[in-house]
Amino acid sequence: MEIKTVPLDIAATTAQNQRTTGKKAAGVEPDAKTRASAKKVATEFEAMFAGMMLKSMRSSLSPNKLTGGGHGEEVFQSMLDQEYASAIAKQGSLGIGSTIEKQLLEDARRQGAARRNASGKP
Template sequence: MMDSTLTIAPDLLVQDKQAEQLGSRAKLSAHQLTDAERKKLKKISQDFEALFTGMMLKSMRATVPEDKLTGGGKAEETYRYMLDQEYAAAAAKRGGTNSIASMVEKELLKRYAVPAQKKGGGTAGEEQ
């Protein structure tokens, strides 16, 4: 007859304990984000949106046939690529509440367990 008790390997217990310790350390250090670090997260988010939008514009351009009027060529291809990158960067900087950059930034802030800022300057959990 087989014994129906559940045993957990010691290495799994060690891994679980390490994960718990890392999580508690992250929560402790999360409230210590400076304004410079928050700006860095915002910049990373905007760069991600610009990259994504640039890739999308490149894919969209690939579906449109080459313009015979301007002649095409490598110079025009390079110019269009640079123009698309500028469009993407401008769209990412303009942002908005439902932009990709703002969503990525919110997720990064959640990842670091930072309370959301209210418009009045306090955190969402504080009353003013």
Template sequence: MDIGISPIITDTDNAAAEKARQLQRQTKGTSTGLSQQQLKEAHKVSQDFEALFVGMMLQSMRATVGKDKLTGGGHGEEIYRSMLDQEYAAAAAKRGSLGLAPLIEKDIIRQESRTSVKKTDHQE
């Protein structure tokens, strides 16, 4: 039982829909008003902060463990352990083990988009 209702789509409807899709693609990711460079910097800073935080945690955890009697310790081993902990922290932050970097990045973008709006308001 066909009611006989057919969708009527005009060329202007298609053109308007295509124009809306193009605008959406252009503004995708830039709705914050920040450039791609600023977004990349926010991402890097957030990962660096998470790496610093994880590094501090590892340093504190290492301080609770006694000295290794097998290798003899010494200044060289302390430096090596410190560098190893930094690399562990950087790898953990890059992998997103704690999940702090995305939260920090989101907050940085939010704050920067507010300041960019204020700067443009004052310039007008």
């Protein structure tokens, strides 16, 4: 995966716009369905991220000599890690989900404003 950088002049302009507008995107407020959808997607993303972290951390450990390992233990451990990841995401422990949700809602506001402007309504 390639990481792209944002030119400094664009980043500075965006930061200035956010300061002058009070960090809220101008536009139409999203409806309840859009808000629920944004929250669900953000929580799922945070769970996926937490799951990847847990899997990476688990791979750095040596096998447990008490239980002996095996395919059954791998499957159970994977399911347990998924549940841990879901619990982490539901609590919002990492804070990634809330940040993504805010960004999705800002994008929805902008798109609503763009649609309203395109239709000619004031």
